[in-house]
Amino acid sequence: MIPVLEIFGPTVQGEGAVIGRKTMFVRTAGCDYRCSWCDSAFTWDGSAKDDIRKMTPEDIYEELREVGGDTFDHVTISGGNPALLPSLAGLLDLFKEKGIVSALETQGSKFQSWFHDIDELTISPKPPSSGMDTDFDKLADIIERTAGQQVSLKVVVFNKEDLTYAKKVHQLFPGIPFYVQVGNDRLDEIDDEKLLVYLAGRYEWLINLVMPDPEFKSVRVLPQLHTFVWGNKKGV
Amino acid sequence: MIPVLEIFGPTVQGEGAVIGRKTMFVRTAGCDYRCSWCDSAFTWDGSAKDDIRKMTPEDIYEELREVGGDTFDHVTISGGNPALLPSLAGLLDLFKEKGIVSALETQGSKFQSWFHDIDELTISPKPPSSGMDTDFDKLADIIERTAGQQVSLKVVVFNKEDLTYAKKVHQLFPGIPFYVQVGNDRLDEIDDEKLLVYLAGRYEWLINLVMPDPEFKSVRVLPQLHTFVWGNKKGV
Ligand code: SF4
Ligand code: SF4
Numbered sequence: 001m002i003p004v005l006e007i008f009g010p011t012v013q014g015e016g017a018v019i020g021r022k023t024m025f026v027r028t029a030g031c032d033y034r035c036s037w038c039d040s041a042f043t044w045d046g047s048a049k050d051d052i053r054k055m056t057p058e059d060i061y062e063e064l065r066e067v068g069g070d071t072f073d074h075v076t077i078s079g080g081n082p083a084l085l086p087s088l089a090g091l092l093d094l095f096k097e098k099g100i101v102s103a104l105e106t107q108g109s110k111f112q113s114w115f116h117d118i119d120e121l122t123i124s125p126k127p128p129s130s131g132m133d134t135d136f137d138k139l140a141d142i143i144e145r146t147a148g149q150q151v152s153l154k155v156v157v158f159n160k161e162d163l164t165y166a167k168k169v170h171q172l173f174p175g176i177p178f179y180v181q182v183g184n185d186r187l188d189e190i191d192d193e194k195l196l197v198y199l200a201g202r203y204e205w206l207i208n209l210v211m212p213d214p215e216f217k218s219v220r221v222l223p224q225l226h227t228f229v230w231g232n233k234k235g236v
Numbered sequence: 237m238i239p240v241l242e243i244f245g246p247t248v249q250g251e252g253a254v255i256g257r258k259t260m261f262v263r264t265a266g267c268d269y270r271c272s273w274c275d276s277a278f279t280w281d282g283s284a285k286d287d288i289r290k291m292t293p294e295d296i297y298e299e300l301r302e303v304g305g306d307t308f309d310h311v312t313i314s315g316g317n318p319a320l321l322p323s324l325a326g327l328l329d330l331f332k333e334k335g336i337v338s339a340l341e342t343q344g345s346k347f348q349s350w351f352h353d354i355d356e357l358t359i360s361p362k363p364p365s366s367g368m369d370t371d372f373d374k375l376a377d378i379i380e381r382t383a384g385q386q387v388s389l390k391v392v393v394f395n396k397e398d399l400t401y402a403k404k405v406h407q408l409f410p411g412i413p414f415y416v417q418v419g420n421d422r423l424d425e426i427d428d429e430k431l432l433v434y435l436a437g438r439y440e441w442l443i444n445l446v447m448p449d450p451e452f453k454s455v456r457v458l459p460q461l462h463t464f465v466w467g468n469k470k471g472v
Pocket of ligand 2: 276
């Protein structure tokens, strides 16, 4: 059984390698990390405990169709850390059977053999500002095991120390498509326009740091597009 | 000789398949179209006639290095319509020799054999609001000749009629990665914050049209990120 917190969409993927892609979202419960700025803390801090539903792959697929109808061919699995769940194997089999393209993001703390069934795998190791420590051996192991697949690395950056960390990750795995994403440190802002102007400014700040740096060449710098449109609202 | 209007960067690619990618820009002069909302009209309306420089591939490469130093490995050629210029062949050869990844955007009105040397080719046929007519035979011919390359289709959308046109393009070439991009119809807005809020709203408008539509499935919906950051400023 898969512990599910949200099923919503279709909407645009707001981040990373397939930014803008029309997708449905399945958000699983549980995380082995406790990032200081986690924008999905309800997946692990107990606050949404009563909303967790234990679902079979068939349940999930049925609900995806109920919510999204015939409008989609792509599903993003996010968390929390979905890599904690061996039971996702069955869901990915079902997606394959139904012709659904799958995407998944995880921080790279744990490998599952079903990683091989993900069409677009994003590994997003967490920088110092998160308060978490990266297990670089584990990360290298995951990168190695998923060689030949469509994998990208994404580091969220809140400050210069995070950018130094991002560079380290990029240099360790120069062959993997690399994304830096500007962090949202205004999770409590409820004025969408104010947040938009603020985050566009933060995006420019990050661009201005990365552009003159010869050690970042083959790199993509992106914001979170969904926060540009819907602010801090969930489930859109 | 190549007629060049601008060489600038490094900055982020604001649009399309490699949105966010660190890149230099080379803007060539001349266009066979006259789109009503062209944001680069100075490339063809005569207003920047005196700024056109006839450059060799070597001149261009040298200036790219002067401006961008050792900070980049990617160059985007834009226009105008660079596909008017047979002479780009030599520049692409030089890029290959120097290990530079190349991207180019054209509206699909003309083929050049050097299309095969472009690493990331974007074909952006123009919708009805442009006032231009698409030669669909020519477009199909280009798509066919570039089969096997990294090609994407991008349609800029200003209104519902444009979106219907976008759908037609997508359905004609279902195997080609497809992007719809929200158009900027406020080219005269000089207040960047006002423009940002307006364009984020237009992006939401486009998302809301595309998401419920079962005929758009494998599609990516994107804004122009550079206008989110720099408004209508040129050369950034
Ligand atoms: S890894 Fe992701 S879900 Fe887990 S705490 Fe960090 S940001 Fe939140
Ligand atoms: S094809 Fe491009 S450069 Fe030419 S007129 Fe249209 S928008 Fe402008």
